Amino acid sequence: MPSHNADIAAIFEEIADLLEIEGANPFRIRAYRNAARTIGELSAEAYAMVEKDEDLTRFPGIGHDLSEKIKEIISTDHCALLDSLRTELPPAVTELLRVPGLGPKRVRHLYHDLDVQTVEQLYSAARQGRIRTLAGFGEKTELNILQAVELHTDPIRRFKLAVAAQYAEALRPYLAAVPGIKQVTVAGSFRRMRETVGDLDIIVTAAPGSNVMQHFTAYDEVAEILMVGPTRASVLLKCGLQVDLRVVPEESYGAALHYFTGSKSHNIAVRQIAQKRGLKINEYGVYRGKTRIAGETEESVYRAVDLSYIPPELRENRGEIPAARSGRLPHLLELSDLQGDLHVHTSATDGHNTLLEMAIAGRSHGLQYLAITDHSRHLTVARGLDPLRLARQCDEIDALNENLEGITLLKGIEVDILEDGSLDLPDRVLAKLDLVLGAIHSKFELSRARQTERVLRAMSHPHFTMLAHPSGRIIHQRPPYDIDMPRIIREAGRRGCFLELNAHPDRLDLLDIYCQMAKEEGVLVSIDSDAHSTFEFENLRFGLGQARRGWLEKQNVLNARPLSELRALINRTV
Numbered sequence: 001m002p003s004h005n006a007d008i009a010a011i012f013e014e015i016a017d018l019l020e021i022e023g024a025n026p027f028r029i030r031a032y033r034n035a036a037r038t039i040g041e042l043s044a045e046a047y048a049m050v051e052k053d054e055d056l057t058r059f060p061g062i063g064h065d066l067s068e069k070i071k072e073i074i075s076t077d078h079c080a081l082l083d084s085l086r087t088e089l090p091p092a093v094t095e096l097l098r099v100p101g102l103g104p105k106r107v108r109h110l111y112h113d114l115d116v117q118t119v120e121q122l123y124s125a126a127r128q129g130r131i132r133t134l135a136g137f138g139e140k141t142e143l144n145i146l147q148a149v150e151l152h153t154d155p156i157r158r159f160k161l162a163v164a165a166q167y168a169e170a171l172r173p174y175l176a177a178v179p180g181i182k183q184v185t186v187a188g189s190f191r192r193m194r195e196t197v198g199d200l201d202i203i204v205t206a207a208p209g210s211n212v213m214q215h216f217t218a219y220d221e222v223a224e225i226l227m228v229g230p231t232r233a234s235v236l237l238k239c240g241l242q243v244d245l246r247v248v249p250e251e252s253y254g255a256a257l258h259y260f261t262g263s264k265s266h267n268i269a270v271r272q273i274a275q276k277r278g279l280k281i282n283e284y285g286v287y288r289g290k291t292r293i294a295g296e297t298e299e300s301v302y303r304a305v306d307l308s309y310i311p312p313e314l315r316e317n318r319g320e321i322p323a324a325r326s327g328r329l330p331h332l333l334e335l336s337d338l339q340g341d342l343h344v345h346t347s348a349t350d351g352h353n354t355l356l357e358m359a360i361a362g363r364s365h366g367l368q369y370l371a372i373t374d375h376s377r378h379l380t381v382a383r384g385l386d387p388l389r390l391a392r393q394c395d396e397i398d399a400l401n402e403n404l405e406g407i408t409l410l411k412g413i414e415v416d417i418l419e420d421g422s423l424d425l426p427d428r429v430l431a432k433l434d435l436v437l438g439a440i441h442s443k444f445e446l447s448r449a450r451q452t453e454r455v456l457r458a459m460s461h462p463h464f465t466m467l468a469h470p471s472g473r474i475i476h477q478r479p480p481y482d483i484d485m486p487r488i489i490r491e492a493g494r495r496g497c498f499l500e501l502n503a504h505p506d507r508l509d510l511l512d513i514y515c516q517m518a519k520e521e522g523v524l525v526s527i528d529s530d531a532h533s534t535f536e537f538e539n540l541r542f543g544l545g546q547a548r549r550g551w552l553e554k555q556n557v558l559n560a561r562p563l564s565e566l567r568a569l570i571n572r573t574v
């Protein structure tokens with residue numbers, strides 16, 4: 001089925017938005033807005049008129065150029081102009097338009113003047129008082145933005161992924177053990193591995209007569225039953241986390257899983273494709289007329305609309321659908337691809353376990369190498385290492401490597417990047433190590449220019465290997481420091497440095513969009529646990545989720561390389 005008027009209007013609106021963010025000629029922007037309105041209000045379908053070769057330029061606001069664009073959309077399902085605008089602007093920018101009070105003009109200022117691309121960056125810019133400095137914004141606007149974002153994302157009521165995982169992973173086996181229950185899957189943002197989760201959405205299939213709801217509402221952790229019906233129920237757990245449960249017929253399991261995994265905007269985009277093919281998708285299946293043609297598995301749903309299977313982490317309507325249509329989906333990183341961990345602490349500083357204990361735990365997680373990267377002396381609260389204590393640790397590592405089978409320890413440090421961009425330990429000390437992680441643990445409030453210069457200077461250091469937790473944010477606790485991340489990524493590439501994706505669930509830092517950017521710039525990312533105890537290697541799976549959300553493949557990941565290749569890569573001979 002060809003594009004409907006509403007689709008064409010939506011394309012023109014998006015073009016107008018993007019042109020306005022880019023600061024294009026106001027007449028040109030107006031032309032697209034007018035055309036969107038005209039098309040949206042037509043009483044007959046434009047594609048039918050085009051079929052009959054009717055002249056579209058007779059409608060107000062539709063000139064020759066726009067009439068050609070309409071034909072292009074109808075015949076190709078695409079608009080080349082929109083496609084090229086989408087490549088010029090970061091995809092997240094249009095999300096800013098959804099924040100109440102932000103129109104394209106303001107988004108343009110935020111993007112051009114402050115490099116604000118995401119709602120999170122918007123929030124931290126407002127918190128840091130940077131928005132009031134822009135012409136036409138002022139303190140009141142800044143406050144409004146802060147409130148709008150807070151209302152919009154409600155950070156307090158969202159749960160960190162790892163916290164939600166604890167509840168999900170206890171509830172799942174409880175439900176699976178209920179007689180008659182067949183499948184139990186946690187869908188929603190949890191399955192998409194979002195950094196934070198609003199509520200849990202559980203999909204269940206069960207034999208008729210199984211007392212699913214009774215068991216669900218009787219679960220120990222339930223504090224309040226919000227609602228319960230024959231096929232759906234919602235409860236509040238004692239911790240405040242809401243859980244929605246739906247029982248679906250087996251033949252609808254895939255369709256329900258797809259629907260309730262989301263994201264909403266991914267679902268809408270898939271449904272539009274179905275509509276154009278004369279199909280209907282809902283949570284029960286894919287239908288042609290009244291006939292169900294798919295829905296038992298998610299694969300069957302995607303197949304019905306000629307898309308290859310899209311992994312949940314990619315379902316954010318950020319380019320995964322065109323990629324699935326043309327067979328260009330990334331082959332996402334798997335947990336088993338990780339060969340080592342390049343950020344590990346021990347009891348020499350603020351870790352809880354000894355070198356040997358960490359080595360054995362790493363090995364039992366299937367890792368072949370660990371970089372021991374304790375803190376440097378500047379971080380006194382963590383009893384950071386001075387050159388003497390570091391030298392002693394290096395001797396211990398040598399001794400352990402002699403005796404340990406199945407895992408190799410690398411000598412490293414998480415060295416403080418000082419305010420002026422110098423490193424907290426002398427060159428001759430760093431030169432003896434296998435790798436040097438640079439990190440910011442102080443002076444978070446420097447201006448964007450100074451913070452960026454600080455890190456660039458540190459990265460120019462001949463022994464610098466990798467920037468640890470690049471943005472410094474701690475979820476729900478500390479906003480990222482103000483830094484020109486695209487520039488850091490580019491310059492890391494030039495200098496032969498790497499970026500960490502810190503897998504600690506409070507950090508998950510690099511952000512997904514910057515993982516994607518690093519991939520495009522050819523900068524390898526290292527997914528590290530930052531483990532301070534033996535059980536924190538478990539956190540690698542959250543880093544993996546974030547990496548997958550950032551479209552990373554095995555070849556984009558530094559610690560997916562075997563030790564010999566890794567050694568060659570981290571050996572900077574500048």
Ligand code: DGT
Pocket residue numbers: 187188189190194196197198199200201259260261262263264267268
């Ligand atoms: P959350 O809970 O805020 O972290 O995010 P989600 O994505 O888990 O959202 P939630 O729990 O509101 O809904 C679960 C999924 O259900 C969502 O990802 C997509 C689907 N869904 C919910 N509402 C709609 C809707 O109005 N239209 C469509 N197409 N799908 C929806």
Ligand code: CA
Pocket residue numbers: 188189190198199200201
């Ligand atoms: Ca949810």
Ligand code: CA
Pocket residue numbers: 188199200201244
């Ligand atoms: Ca929900």
